[in-house]
Amino acid sequence: MPQSKKRSSVSQQPAHIAQLKRTIRTLTIISTTALMIGIVAILLAAIPIVSAALKGPAPNFGHTIAGINNPLTPSQLAVINNASNSAFEAAGEAFLSGNFSNVGGFQRVNTTPLIINGKPSVVYLGAISCIYCGENRWAMALALSRFGSFSKLYIGYSALGDGDVPTLYWLPAAYNETSGVNFGSNYSSSYINFLPIEYISPIKSGFQMQPLSFFQQKVNQTQDTGYSQAVNMIIRLNSFQGTPYTIWGNSVVPGADGSIFSNQTTQLTNMTHQQVLNQIQASTGLGSAEYAAADLYIAMICESINNAAPVCSLPAIPRIEAKGY
Amino acid sequence: MRSFEYFKALFGSRSAILTTLVLAVIYYIVIEYIVKLGFGTGQAFVTVPQILIYTLAISAAALLTISLHSIRLSVSKARNEAEGILSIATALIGGVVAGCNCEVPIVASLLYLLAFNATTVSSVISFLANYQLEIFVLLIIVNVAVSAYHLSRLSSSCTIKNGRLVPKRR
Secondary structure, eight states, X not given: OHHHHHHHHHHHSOHHHHHHHHHHHHHHHHHHHHHHHHHHHHHHHHHHHHHHHHHSOOTTSTTTTTTTTOBOOHHHHHHHHTOOHHHHHHHHXXXXXXXXXXXXXXXXXXXXXXXXXXXXXXXXXXXXXXXXXXXXXXXXXXXXXXXXXXXXXXXXXXXXXXXOOEEEESSOOOTTOSSEEEEOOEEEESSOEEEEEEEEOOTTSOOOOOOHHHHHHHHHHHTOHHHHHHHHHHHHHTOOOBSSEEEETTEEEOSOSBOOOBOSSOBGGGOOHHHHHHHHHHTOTHHHHHHHHHHHHHHHHHXXXXXXXXXXXXXXXHHHHHHOO | OHHHHHHHHHHTSHHHHHHHHHHHHHHHHHHHHHHHHTTOSSOOOBOSOHHHHHHHHHHHHHHHHHHHHHHHTTOOHHHHHHHHHHHHHHHHHXXXXXXXXXXXXXXXXXXXXXXXXXXXXXXXXXXXHHTHHHHHHHHHHHHHHHHHHHHHHGXXXXXXXXXXXXXXXX
């Protein structure tokens, strides 16, 4: 009976020893609590230091914010608007042959397209601070250029704390703003509507985002029925899992076109806009992967417009449509 | 500073240091794997400072080492198991939080499975994105605090003899 033994031994202890033991136990509890509070306080004090280290300028990241918000020059814009169909075809064939392991792989979901003015819509929800959105916009711009044209695109970057990739902005972004949103672009097409929604946060921080209710509130302020329908559609679809989130007519893509950040020799994070545009123009390296990713989006739009655009007749496009993504 | 004395006694042994190192490497691999898992093919981006990932791996490994050694010393098995699970959980959550939070397919799928809607899921994504660093530091604090608490509790069941922890005679 160890318990009764213990109890009897305690009862046999003189009162002052029992009191001493209680005091020691109390002191132990106090010192342990003090130790834990001390550790927590030190760590909490370290948060701003660590945070500053994270959010400060990172010398190894790309090219910071050089030229941010400047419109592409006419020759740069032409690389996107006037890309050759042969580049799309070659990249599409290469994708079908399994040459681009970093393209695709996303789960496409079918939906009823958002029709505005008799045209199906391409809806995009992203953030300027998001690195995957940064990469994704290159492929998106290429794909959209097959169904219309951009009168302007802008030099942009993902957040310095989130990879700092060179990218395109649909509209100039107030990159120092604490929290804002851009609706719209300079795109026109006779086949489709393009409804981009871009979350704006300080570019020197990392990725930041707001809940969908925030966009609903902002779009209500603009009283734009098209964007209001787009945001409500994203909420209704119940498949949002982060940015970029795109709807291509009757296809929903909850994620990026892939992970096109390297062609084994060059990292996107270390390239200038001109270098990216050069690779797109020459359809080499990272550029050809962007064409392949654009082909996936083109195939989705073609499905939604009954293959009405000339690009839909490229041999690779119906084969990509048939294969899925 | 009883906790520190017990810390010294426990980690004074080679086996405890070795266990911690091995567990830290395993945790680090698990964290990196979860980050990559969230992004399918291609390159994944870790957006918290690497030093914090190392710290989380080591603190979680230290907590598990303390729990494992306590089991060996026959100290409350249930509590040790709970702390072992906590150590694993902090590493797993760390893996989810450490990656770029612009896409969180694993967390989102789980939430949709639990019948949450897109608005709620987007709120979670927003929270993870806006407080990524703070969440990560909190996980480390939890590991350190529980380890300190556990070491202080060891005094009731163990004693230090010749710089080593031995169970008290009952």
